[in-house]
Amino acid sequence: MSVTSVVKRGIEEILHDFSPRRAGATTAYGVIFGVTNITSIISMMALVFRGDLAYALPVGIGIGLFSSMLNGIVTAVGSSFSGTVASVQDTSAIAGVAAAAIAIEVTGERQVPTVIGLLVVSSIVTSAGLLIAGHYRLGGLVRYLPNPVIGGFQVATGVLFLLGAAGILMPEGLDRAGELDAILSWVPAAGLGAVLYAMSRNDRSRPIIPWLILSSCAMVHLVFAGSGTGIDQARQRGWLLGGLDNTSGWTLGTVTTIRDAEWGAVLSQAGAIITIAVLAGLGLLIRSHSLDSASGSDIDVDRELTVTGLSIAAAIPAAGPPGYMYFATSLLLRRLGGPRRGAALLSVLVVGTALLVGSAILTVVPAPVVGAILVSQALGFLAVWLWDSRTTLDRVEYGLVAGSGVAVLLFGFLNAIALGTIAAIVLFVFRYSRISAIRHSYSLQVFRSTTERSTAEADVIESEGHRGVVLELHGYLFFGTAHDVFTDPRIIDRLDELDFVVFDLTSVTGLDSSASASLGKLARIAHQSGVAIVLAGPRRRIEELVAQADAVGRQAIGRFGSLDEAVNWCEEQILTAHLERPLDGQTISELLAEVSRSPAQAERIAGAFTRRAYPAGAVVIAQDQPAPGFFFVESGTLTARLRSMNGNTTRLRTMLPATVLGEISLYRGGNATAEVIAETESAVLHLAPDDLERLESDDPGSAAVIHRLAARTLAGRLIHAERALRTLRD
Structure with missing residues (x-):
């Protein structure tokens, strides 16, 4: 007025x-x-x-x-x-x-x-x-x-x-x-x-x-x-x-x-x-x-x-x-x-x-x-x-x-x-310093990246994920809270057991020089113990936090723009150190054999799939279009993303070789809720809905293997989500 x-x-x-x-x-x-x-x-x-x-x-x-x-x-x-x-x-x-x-x-x-x-x-x-x-x-x-x-x-x-x-x-x-x-x-x-x-x-x-x-x-x-x-x-x-x-x-x-x-x-x-x-x-x-x-x-x-x-x-x-x-x-x-x-x-x-x-x-x-x-x-x-x-x-x-x-x-x-x-x-x-700046903590067994990996890779991460810990920080890091964060017993008392410590700074609103100094001390100690310190979050916040670390400490600190990128990097390091076979070596026949317990039946089922090749950037599944069926990633990298009404996209997950997709639409039907594109030149094996119906009619036992594979995939995701929720609740 x-x-x-x-x-x-x-x-x-x-x-x-x-x-x-x-x-x-x-x-x-x-x-x-x-x-x-x-x-x-x-x-x-x-x-x-x-x-x-x-x-x-x-x-x-x-x-x-x-x-x-x-x-x-x-x-x-x-x-x-x-x-x-x-x-x-x-x-x-x-x-x-x-x-x-x-x-x-x-x-x-x-x-x-x-x-x-x-x-x-x-x-x-x-x-x-x-x-x-x-x-x-x-x-x-x-x-x-x-x-x-x-x-x-x-x-x-x-x-x-x-x-x-x-x-x-x-x-x-x-x-x-x-x-x-x-x-x-x-x-x-x-x-x-x-x-x-x-x-x-x-x-x-x-x-x-x-x-x-x-x-x-x-x-x-x-x-x-x-x-x-x-x-x-x-x-x-x-x-x-x-x-x-x-x-x-x-x-x-x-x-x-x-x-x-x-x-x-x-x-x-x-x-x-x-x-x-x-x-x-x-x-x-x-x-x-x-x-x-x-x-x-x-x-x-x-x-x-x-x-x-x-x-x-x-x-x-x-x-x-x-x-x-x-x-x-x-x-x-x-x-x-x-x-x-x-x-x-x-x-x-x-x-x-x-x-x-x-x-x-x-x-x-x-x-x-x-x-x-x-x-x-x-x-x-x-x-x-x-x-x-x-x-x-x-x-x-x-x-x-x-x-x-x-x-x-x-x-x-x-x-x-x-x-x-x-x-x-x-x-x-005094009272604010008594509020822990660590909102949540998880092991890499519980907190996974959005990258879908083969069963063998997922088993390795499940087995070795205890060697990494993720700490989600929040609020303002200052002299009253920073010392407790970077000397937390979940880190200091387990340095001989850990390979990675990931700090998520996404929800950190600010910090003072004492937080940077405390991180620098931790980075030197971790470097001597062979533990990688990883920071995830806005670049400006990360640079503020590492400002007072010495040359050794700064070199020992990994930096990523998001928590998912940081966790994915840790998973790659775990797989490189502990996976015996090549990362993309599992075939669809081997995956089906794990479910059916019959290599011959697995080969017969694999024959029902059609091989399709996609150049980088090609759309594999279109959002809001009828779901095209069940897929097995043979080679390359696929990404599922959600496109909003204003044209913005959000990455949901990334699929590597020997992973499956389309399992939800297999049971729900209807249109696809997200789009899938080929990040790199990729090849997939595709089972169309009509082919599955024909298999259910002609060979119910083989169709049941497909359903068990889809159910196993969904159950694995559900178990992982339930474990993460239980960790948050506790």
């Missing part, structure tokens, strides 16, 4: 929501959610501008309100989910960590411009990342993120929210938590936060949340009025966000102050900037998927990435941190069943009107209510991953998730995220 059509459709839905019949509900929902959003924005910006930066909180709130308005307008119009409400979100916690570090490094008049520069750069990086992800349709990548990483991010963020709430409710430090003023601030906030969280988990009570927040603000002010507590006194006692000066509030020119920023200090927070971008993208993807599941809607995640990237870019002039969808509010608008896109747009316009009030808005929202919102947000993260997931994560994964929260307290947020991610990667590598 083009940008023009997206905007046009969004505007049409908004206009519909403001139609006479829906304008009342749209206004009510928009105002309620707008006021609630203002309290959340204040809470988020209080995470950034706190401590040594608390004096600039009015600037921060102005930045948050203006950027949320711009961000929300674009999202309300363009989101694929009608009714999406967007604003600054939990990435403010990371921005707060970085801002605190800047406040230590930079002092004086350049302090606030430097923090604003941090927010602007964070938004630029995040916007660019989301736009690129949306353009290349990377929305589905969220499914590749392991649960411990997602959970660790969110638990660490939850702990940051709790620390931020503590800083707002107890600005003089946790050691003063037992004093009366602090108790009167944090105890109601903790209780209200728990209630807000509990209500957010219940569909019936969720619509009451905005009213509860507004009524809580009103109740606190009633207590102030009843107790004679003035605004200044409330600020002094920590019940209102204090230290504010109306003359220091935000203006439209605030973003221009970044010209005075200390950019070295901003760049020193590159880790935090990247973390903000990653968390914003991760948070958007998780919320989009959650909203899709909870609402039953079909959300276009790639479109959400693009729209959010554009909305963040639109808010860059406001110098605000990255903002994206509010999951709870967006879902609530949908579940209320009323107007959606129009209410979402009005809610962000209400946020914009707060800019006219300036820093005086801080007198409306008491600190305990701000702290309660942060507590409820923290509980939302912590409860899901520390309580709900206790039965879905195993102990190690749960330990990683819970450890991320502890690590925040011990090492700080960024270090905790880094440690958690590294631990999750190590866990993945």
